[in-house]
Amino acid sequence: MRNALLSVSLLFLSVPFASAAQVDDETAVQIAQPRETIFERGADRKLFAESATAADNFYGFWNNGSQALLDAAISRGFVDHTLPAGRPQGPTGPLIASKAFLAAVPDLRTEVVQRLFVGDRVVSHLRFTGHFTGEFMGRQGDGEAVDFIATDILRVREGRITDNWHLEDNLTFLQQIGVISGE
Secondary structure: OHHHHHHHHHHHHHOOOOOOOOOOHHHHHHHOOOOEEEEOOOOOHHHHHHHHHHHHHHHHHHHHOOHHHHHHHEEEEEEEOOOOOOOOOOOHHHHHHHHHHHHHOOOOEEEEEEEEEEOOEEEEEEEEEEEEOOEEOOEEOOOEEEEEEEEEEEEEEOOEEEEEEEEEOHHHHHHHOOOOOOO
């Protein structure tokens, strides 16, 4: 099972790219609006606004794979501190991951369940849903429901995300699409 989890990131590199999900950038950002937002007491309103815009664009990007949203969200020097094996560092990493995920789950929806703002950090509890109708790890989807969670810690500077620490529930995802037994 551990090998299957480790190979998830490597296989994201080999999945053919899908066209962007069938929502425009504005709709993609609207889908990703947080259900709950929590602010640090005495938070800097300018920093909050810049951080919220960057996070909105970043999670909108996960809904449709838009290069424009990704460019508006992350800095050129973006660092993924929990970079999966085989994924390139920098802005190319999220782009490749998004395209591969949208190839496997074309109706992918990223919902921000809650978002916390603390200083230059944005912590987001995420829920990913959709249907596995594409291809992943050599397996063709048959409409299996996908529903798993993730957590991001983003650092925002000068209106762009410079750093990300993240954790996704890949085990649940792989069980839902039938790559790993749920037992």
